[in-house]
Amino acid sequence: MTTPNELRLLPWSGLGDKPCYLSTDDPDGYMSRLADSIEAIQLGTASELLEEASEALGNEDSSHDEMRCLVGELTGALRDVHRVATSRGHLRTTSDPRGSAY
Secondary structure, three states: OOOHHHOEEEEEEOHHHOEEEEOOOOOOOHHHHHHHHHHHHHHHHHHHHHHHHHHHHHOOOOOHHHHHHHHHHHHHHHHHHHHHHHHHHHHHHHHOOOOOOO
């Protein structure tokens, strides 16, 4: 049986915004590759939103509604990036033969 330390936090939520985990010993399996792909998309989206935010901050003509929408999108992207970082940090800790991540 897989212990909680061996579970991978997936880059999406389940019902009620609860975390989803993957239990596998195969980092090249279908679900692992799907999670890797979704993480890459989420990180790319966050990068694009950062550029958009920088432009909006430099544009005095940005409306309150546009900024409010951008903040909402940035909040979602930050949530995704935080989940990816948490998952990768946890994976690094569990795969480090010394038992800790630097």
